[in-house]
Amino acid sequence: MLVSRYTAQNHGSDMLKTTVQKFAYHDQAKAADFLLSTEKIDHYLKISGDLESFYNGGVLLNDKNEVVGLLFNSGKDFVNLAVPAYYLKSAVNNFLAKSEEILRSRLGLSYLSLSEALGLPASVSENRTKGAVVLGDAKRNILAVAVGSPAEAAGLKAGDIIIKVNNEEVDESNSLTKLIQDYTSGQEITLTIIRAGQESQIKVTLDAL
Numbered sequence: 001m002l003v004s005r006y007t008a009q010n011h012g013s014d015m016l017k018t019t020v021q022k023f024a025y026h027d028q029a030k031a032a033d034f035l036l037s038t039e040k041i042d043h044y045l046k047i048s049g050d051l052e053s054f055y056n057g058g059v060l061l062n063d064k065n066e067v068v069g070l071l072f073n074s075g076k077d078f079v080n081l082a083v084p085a086y087y088l089k090s091a092v093n094n095f096l097a098k099s100e101e102i103l104r105s106r107l108g109l110s111y112l113s114l115s116e117a118l119g120l121p122a123s124v125s126e127n128r129t130k131g132a133v134v135l136g137d138a139k140r141n142i143l144a145v146a147v148g149s150p151a152e153a154a155g156l157k158a159g160d161i162i163i164k165v166n167n168e169e170v171d172e173s174n175s176l177t178k179l180i181q182d183y184t185s186g187q188e189i190t191l192t193i194i195r196a197g198q199e200s201q202i203k204v205t206l207d208a209l
Contacts, residue, residue, distance in 0.1 A: 016051075018047045018048055018049060018051070019047065019048045020045050020046070020047055020048075021046045021047060021048050034112055034113070034116060034117045035110055035111075035112060035135065035136075035137055035142065036110070036111055036112070036113060036132075036175070036176070036177060037109070037110055037111075037177065038106070038107040038108065038109045038110075038111070038151075038176055038177050038180045038181075039104055039105075039106055039107070039108070039177075039209050040177070041083060041087055041177070042113075042175050042177045042178070043084070043175060043177075043178070044069075044081040044082060044083060044084065045060065045068070045069045045081065045082040045083075045084055046080060046081055047060070047071075047080055047081070047082065049080065050080050051071070051080065053073055055071050056071060056072055056073040057070070057071065057072065058070075058071045059071070060082045066085075067085050067088075068082075068084070068085050069082030069083055069084050069085055069088075070082055070083045070085075070088055086178060086181070086182065087178075087181055103185060103208040103209060104181065104208070104209045105180055105181055105183055105184060105185050105187075105206045105207075105208065105209070106149065106150060106185065106206060106207050106208060106209040107149065107150055107151050107180050107204065107206060108145060108146035108148075108149020108150055108151040108152060109132075109134050109144065109145060109146070109149075109151045109156065109162075109176070110134070110135060110136050110137070110142050110143065110144050110145075110146075111132040111133060111134050111135060111144075111162070111176055112132065112133050112135050113132055113170075113172075113175060113176070114128050114129055114130055114131045114132065114133060114161070115129060115130055115171055115172035116172070120133075124159070125161075126161055126194055126197065128161060128163075128194070130163065130169065130170065130171040130172070131161045131162060131163040131170050131171075131194070132161065132162045132170050132175070132176035133159070133160070133161045133162075134151075134156060134157065134158050134159060134160045134161075134162070135158060135159075136158060144157075144158035144159075145157065145158065149207075150204050150205055150206055150207055151204065153204075153205075154191075154202050154203065154204040155202060156191075156193070156202065156204075157195070159195070160193045160194070160195050161193060161194040161195075162176055162191050162192070162193050163192050163193065163194060163199075164190075164191065164192035165179035165180065165182075165189055165190075165191060166189055166190055180206070183206055184206070185206050185207050185208035186205065186206065186207070186208075187205070187206055188203055188204065188205045188206075189203070189204055189205075189206065190202070190203050190204075191203075191204060
């Protein structure tokens with residue numbers, strides 16, 4: 001399998017070559033890992049090998065010297081993950097819009113990706129293999145729709161399946177989190193949802209976290 005060549009650069013001048021093994025890595029060691037949030041980064045770039053913790057906070061560059069990610073330590077003694085650049089872009093856009101601090105856009109949902117959580121009953125998935133079904137976890141006190149959130153204000157409910165954000169489909173390449181974080185707080189977006197088998201559209205104005 002061919003992969004693009006990347007360069008990892010730390011805060012100093014030291015440079016080394018690595019490759020990206022997976023462009024949408026998500027640790028799913030247990031069932032609870034499949035439950036995602038529209039506010040928390042859900043996928044990472046996984047690079048080959050384990051870099052020393054010295055590289056934590058370094059940037060990941062492609063052959064055109066474009067920033068594609070930010071290396072970080074996920075609680076281990078080594079670095080092998082990077083936050084994708086599209087998450088960094090949305091954070092910077094929020095910062096520029098507010099001119100105060102780096103913020104994430106908030107919708108306020110917990111969900112399962114139908115592209116990843118396979119084998120769900122038809123009553124949950126509506127027999128779909130793409131989209132995001134709004135679900136919580138009572139055992140962990142995780143609400144499907146956060147109280148006081150833009151999602152609650154817009155009338156979103158547990159069991160809704162979100163299939164589009166504006167004109168972009170929610171699928172294995174574009175998670176709901178990624179699509180939401182493409183927008184800044186204060187922007188109005190249109191969600192296309194399936195509820196009880198019927199398709200409809202809901203407008204939501206995002207706020208900041």
